[in-house]
Amino acid sequence: MPDLPEKRVGLIACSGEDLPVGTVSRMAVLQVLERLRPQDTVTLCLPLFLAGEERERAFARFYPTIAIDGCSKRCAARATEHYSARPAASLVIDDFIAEKGLPEPHGLRQLDAAGQAVTQAVAQELAHEVDRLLGKKRPTVVEVEAQAPDAEGEPEGMVVATCSCGSGIPVAQLQVNGRRVEILALPAILDQFREMGKPVNDATAGELMDAVKLYNHLPNEEEAGLREAVLSEYTRYIAAFDPASATS
Amino acid sequence: MSEPKPTDSDRVLIIPCSGIGKAFGSVGREAAYLVLEELRPNDTGTVCLSLLTMGDEESQQRVREQRTIAIDGCPKACARVNIEHAGAEPAAIFRVFDVFRAHKELRVQQVSDIGENGREMARILAEEVAVKVDELRGGKE
Numbered sequence: 001m002p003d004l005p006e007k008r009v010g011l012i013a014c015s016g017e018d019l020p021v022g023t024v025s026r027m028a029v030l031q032v033l034e035r036l037r038p039q040d041t042v043t044l045c046l047p048l049f050l051a052g053e054e055r056e057r058a059f060a061r062f063y064p065t066i067a068i069d070g071c072s073k074r075c076a077a078r079a080t081e082h083y084s085a086r087p088a089a090s091l092v093i094d095d096f097i098a099e100k101g102l103p104e105p106h107g108l109r110q111l112d113a114a115g116q117a118v119t120q121a122v123a124q125e126l127a128h129e130v131d132r133l134l135g136k137k138r139p140t141v142v143e144v145e146a147q148a149p150d151a152e153g154e155p156e157g158m159v160v161a162t163c164s165c166g167s168g169i170p171v172a173q174l175q176v177n178g179r180r181v182e183i184l185a186l187p188a189i190l191d192q193f194r195e196m197g198k199p200v201n202d203a204t205a206g207e208l209m210d211a212v213k214l215y216n217h218l219p220n221e222e223e224a225g226l227r228e229a230v231l232s233e234y235t236r237y238i239a240a241f242d243p244a245s246a247t248s
Numbered sequence: 249m250s251e252p253k254p255t256d257s258d259r260v261l262i263i264p265c266s267g268i269g270k271a272f273g274s275v276g277r278e279a280a281y282l283v284l285e286e287l288r289p290n291d292t293g294t295v296c297l298s299l300l301t302m303g304d305e306e307s308q309q310r311v312r313e314q315r316t317i318a319i320d321g322c323p324k325a326c327a328r329v330n331i332e333h334a335g336a337e338p339a340a341i342f343r344v345f346d347v348f349r350a351h352k353e354l355r356v357q358q359v360s361d362i363g364e365n366g367r368e369m370a371r372i373l374a375e376e377v378a379v380k381v382d383e384l385r386g387g388k389e
Contacts, residue, residue: 015266016296030360045266047301047326075298109281
């Protein structure tokens with residue numbers, strides 16, 4: 001059965017190639033993606049907002065995002081807001097270093113000891129922010145044990161960072177009351193409902209709307225029109241696979 | 249008498265993609281840093297790709313005035329696209345996948361640690377880029 005994209009926290013690093021704090025942003029995000037919160041996080045390359053397509057730009061409208069910037073130019077936060085949606089949280093590493101009294105990192109290709117210490121601290125801060133955004137509580141002891149390399153419960157095999165590029169959020173455009181409306185995740189929702197054998201009827205329309213609302217903010221005044229459009233779309237979708245079932 | 253060092257504006261800008269979720273992005277960045285720090289430190293420079301993406305005036309001016317080499321880790325070609333979007337044309341474009349195609353024994357799996365295979369792939373790519381830098385620098389009037 002096809003999966004609907006899960007609600008995770010999107011981490012957008014500036015990744016600044018010309019600055020040590022850019023390397024810190026990238027390494028800290030990778031640590032969260034691969035070790036600290038692999039099940040709860042996903043990422044996207046920042047320049048893909050411009051180079052990518054609508055599904056990439058829909059990224060922050062689907063995932064609550066944390067922008068991680070190296071310097072005060074705040075490319076990650078600004079790019080996310082400009083091309084997608086306002087980040088749910090943001091962190092500037094230069095500010096974080098000053099606030100926590102951490103040493104200044106050096107090195108682009110390979111961070112020095114100070115850079116690695118800052119990376120660890122930033123990664124921990126991000127992991128806590130992920131928990132806060134997802135409303136997850138983690139007892140400190142368990143968290144520490146889970147992060148130890150040999151701890152029981154460590155995911156088996158290699159954990160890889162989850163990248164959203166090329167497999168981003170599916171988006172559909174519907175006509176609602178004469179206006180084009182973009183609905184995040186609708187293709188995946190339709191796919192899932194068809195797999196579940198949901199018939200085309202009013203009850204299914206209600207269930208479809210419940211699923212659509214999980215991923216989209218819908219103004220009340222548009223709900224009726226959208227319900228009709230979503231059910232029509234589902235009817236067309238089912239008909240494409242099995243014309244008889246759509247008309248039954 | 250030794251040759252004069254190039255001024256900053258003479259340097260070739262090596263711009264890797266910011267690939268963060270794919271191993272080839274890490275390989276491309278490693279290759280860029282090899283060129284910048286080891287192979288041609290006096291002839292090259294870089295800019296943050298995210299600054300270009302955000303339309304930073306100074307970064308855009310640099311890519312328009314200096315020769316650039318894009319290194320991309322995936323078909324989305326963020327480095328090339330963002331250079332072009334800044335109003336410049338890359339002097340050369342390298343794709344990590346092309347190196348992999350020529351060296352399929354070099355499988356890279358992890359993003360944060362590209363391992364021996366990844367470092368080898370990056371070295372091969374970096375040497376190709378360095379040759380291109382020499383070619384571009386040699387062609388400089």
